[in-house]
Amino acid sequence: MIKYTLKSDSIDFKSKVDFNKELNPEQLEVVLNGDGPCLVLAGAGSGKTRTLVYRVVYLLERGVPASSIMLVTFTNKAAREMLERINVILGTDAKGLWGGTFHHIGNRLLRIYGERIGLANNFTILDEEDSLTLIKNAISQSSAPQDKYFPKSRVIRSIISLGVNLCRDIDEVIDLKYDNFRPEYKKYIIEAAKIYVERKKQINALDFDDLLVKWNELMESDVSLRANLGRKFAYILVDEYQDTNYLQSRLINNLASPQNNVLVVGDDSQSIYGFRGADVNNILDFPQSFEDAKIFHLNTNYRSTPEILGLANHSINRNEKKFEKHLTAVRPSGQKPALLAATDNYQQAEFIAQMILDLQRENGYNLSETSVLFRSHFQSLELEMELNKRGIPYQMRGGLRFFEQAHLKDVTAYLRILNNLKDEVAWLRLLMMQGGIGEATADKIFQWISQQTAMQNVIPREPQGDRGDPVVLKLGAKAASGWKNLSQTLARLAELDKNDLPALVETVLATGYEDYLKANFENFSERLEDLQQLEAFIAGYDNLEKFLSDTALAENFKGESREAEAGEDLGEELILSTIHQAKGLEWRAVFVIGLADGLFPHAKVYGKPEELEEERRLFYVAVTRAKEQLYLTYPLFNQDNILRPSQFIKELHSKFYERWDLEEDFSSPLRPARNASHSVAGGKGRLGGVSDNEIKYVDEDEEFNPKPAKRRIMDFDPRLDF
Numbered sequence: 001m002i003k004y005t006l007k008s009d010s011i012d013f014k015s016k017v018d019f020n021k022e023l024n025p026e027q028l029e030v031v032l033n034g035d036g037p038c039l040v041l042a043g044a045g046s047g048k049t050r051t052l053v054y055r056v057v058y059l060l061e062r063g064v065p066a067s068s069i070m071l072v073t074f075t076n077k078a079a080r081e082m083l084e085r086i087n088v089i090l091g092t093d094a095k096g097l098w099g100g101t102f103h104h105i106g107n108r109l110l111r112i113y114g115e116r117i118g119l120a121n122n123f124t125i126l127d128e129e130d131s132l133t134l135i136k137n138a139i140s141q142s143s144a145p146q147d148k149y150f151p152k153s154r155v156i157r158s159i160i161s162l163g164v165n166l167c168r169d170i171d172e173v174i175d176l177k178y179d180n181f182r183p184e185y186k187k188y189i190i191e192a193a194k195i196y197v198e199r200k201k202q203i204n205a206l207d208f209d210d211l212l213v214k215w216n217e218l219m220e221s222d223v224s225l226r227a228n229l230g231r232k233f234a235y236i237l238v239d240e241y242q243d244t245n246y247l248q249s250r251l252i253n254n255l256a257s258p259q260n261n262v263l264v265v266g267d268d269s270q271s272i273y274g275f276r277g278a279d280v281n282n283i284l285d286f287p288q289s290f291e292d293a294k295i296f297h298l299n300t301n302y303r304s305t306p307e308i309l310g311l312a313n314h315s316i317n318r319n320e321k322k323f324e325k326h327l328t329a330v331r332p333s334g335q336k337p338a339l340l341a342a343t344d345n346y347q348q349a350e351f352i353a354q355m356i357l358d359l360q361r362e363n364g365y366n367l368s369e370t371s372v373l374f375r376s377h378f379q380s381l382e383l384e385m386e387l388n389k390r391g392i393p394y395q396m397r398g399g400l401r402f403f404e405q406a407h408l409k410d411v412t413a414y415l416r417i418l419n420n421l422k423d424e425v426a427w428l429r430l431l432m433m434q435g436g437i438g439e440a441t442a443d444k445i446f447q448w449i450s451q452q453t454a455m456q457n458v459i460p461r462e463p464q465g466d467r468g469d470p471v472v473l474k475l476g477a478k479a480a481s482g483w484k485n486l487s488q489t490l491a492r493l494a495e496l497d498k499n500d501l502p503a504l505v506e507t508v509l510a511t512g513y514e515d516y517l518k519a520n521f522e523n524f525s526e527r528l529e530d531l532q533q534l535e536a537f538i539a540g541y542d543n544l545e546k547f548l549s550d551t552a553l554a555e556n557f558k559g560e561s562r563e564a565e566a567g568e569d570l571g572e573e574l575i576l577s578t579i580h581q582a583k584g585l586e587w588r589a590v591f592v593i594g595l596a597d598g599l600f601p602h603a604k605v606y607g608k609p610e611e612l613e614e615e616r617r618l619f620y621v622a623v624t625r626a627k628e629q630l631y632l633t634y635p636l637f638n639q640d641n642i643l644r645p646s647q648f649i650k651e652l653h654s655k656f657y658e659r660w661d662l663e664e665d666f667s668s669p670l671r672p673a674r675n676a677s678h679s680v681a682g683g684k685g686r687l688g689g690v691s692d693n694e695i696k697y698v699d700e701d702e703e704f705n706p707k708p709a710k711r712r713i714m715d716f717d718p719r720l721d722f
Helices: 025-033 048-061 076-090 102-117 128-141 153-166 170-177 185-202 208-221 223-232 246-256 306-316 345-363 377-390 406-419 424-431 439-449 477-494 501-520 524-538 544-556 609-623
Strands: 038-042 069-073 098-101 235-238 262-266 294-298 338-342 370-374 394-396 574-578 587-592 626-635 658-662 695-698
Touching: 025 048, 025 294, 038 048, 048 069, 048 076, 048 235, 048 262, 069 076, 069 102, 076 098, 098 102, 102 208, 102 223, 102 246, 128 153, 128 185, 153 170, 153 185, 153 208, 153 246, 153 501, 170 185, 208 223, 208 246, 223 246, 235 246, 246 262, 306 609, 306 626, 338 345, 345 370, 345 377, 345 587, 345 626, 370 377, 377 394, 377 524, 377 574, 406 424, 406 477, 406 501, 406 524, 406 544, 424 439, 424 477, 477 501, 501 524, 501 544, 587 609, 609 626
Parallel strands: 038 262, 038 294, 069 098, 069 235, 235 262, 338 626, 338 658, 370 574, 370 587, 394 574, 587 626
Antiparallel strands: 658 695
């Protein structure tokens, strides 16, 4: 154990806190010797928050004024929790300490010093809704075309924000991240962005990004102020440094001089937010940015078993751009992570659902102690359907269930109208998506539709022109154009067999909805993937009404249908989450699903080494969420496509996992099939699922050569292609 003497200059003082007792040697070394530029590489589950809290406590006990300490976090919640813990440990309120997010601290400084850059200190902060309203007005004031496919205010706001945080011009951001736009749109987006900036200036308002931009402008335009602030904040501590963007890194570098008492804590292996501007190079280059920087390592992991950490360490070591680290476990040895290849997404879902029930009955796990993690939201589709069928309650962390998402509701609205002409909710949804049609006009159109008896009365199969359309005759020009767009799509759908569901979805996308996605959602590509997965999933149905019934039941499922058996505790709710949303969380058991090449790692990173390394960091984050049990699964087939195991699976040495194999005759009653009747409503139990005698445990020293799956449709087994 490290021994220490607390001193303030040359005067000894008595501490209220036994740091030796409260901290492990790695943490204590940071707390006692964190002067000067310091980089603390805090591995997953290593107690980084504890270390930061006790470092602040140590500084305060040493006599450093609270007003000289700045503690920067990424969320208000993290700031509150840290400040509360500091107060509890000290037994008093650490008044004057500057703690909060980058935006919170920027706001405080600008209120005090903003006039130096021409900013009145009574400026208004625009929330998201305010910002979108102002951007919408800027678009209308620009010369942008009145085109329903021109990017909407939310998308343009994302472009502006990304440009600010990357310190790049708008045209660069469009080329980098939004190359799906029509080329002629770029100049209008730039024009609207300039109007937006000018309007904020006119009304003395800042959006969230401006709080950082103006703070940095203040620092870089006023040398004397920068020096004064550098002396004022004698100690700067930054949490989650791997998640900082270019602008935030510049702010810290500017603020740290001249004393350079800056301590940043983070883990380059958990840098997974590059898509929103985070730059892993900020933490990787810290030793070069600050001369004589000290590097500390927190490698003692309090979360996971040695087996889980062994797999995590082995995987992340494949990354070339990284700091060397090796997590060691405090927890006792447990079972090896399990690796299982399922025939398809349905069998994968059945296996997971059954294992979750087994963990409840045999291991006493509450549902809330278990999570299923995935790279992309669409990978939860079959699992959600299976959980619904078995009555297993779940919640989607940080997002909506699959069929609750706006773009899924949009597309299924078209199908609902084909199935039921009088579906008012579906009609109103689609009508109000059209340019020029508001709530009152949509209601008026539906009142006419509700009086019709057949689809051909609403959407004539033979075009009659505007004069023959009773709706167009009563609408203004813009609303009439919106109605014509919708009616043309519905006319094409009406010509198809309504039970050829993939063709229906494909037609919706091809007749304008894909362009609508580009214009209305900043994460257009992810939403398009969801719809492509829907197209594949829906191919298993040969009846439109059946599909709509199943998805409605899935959407409305609240988890009440399954009653506890005698002596059984259902716990709370199973957690489903994307890996990005799961960072910082932990569960006793974790399932990481969909580990197939092209899915995870995503196909878009092929040929891009830096992005592939971020995907591997994402895998590392996923597996280190598990405390006791880890299950890695992947499907062999997606419809008629053969899938190969993820590169991240193939990279693992077999000693780090135990291979499980399902018996060859395992079949799925949930899997939609032509002329088959199935339901996601009601029912409980196995549903022909997995039981212990249907899982084969394969010795890790055995040659990896499982029996080929029954649905093998080529002359090789993709499981052998390691």
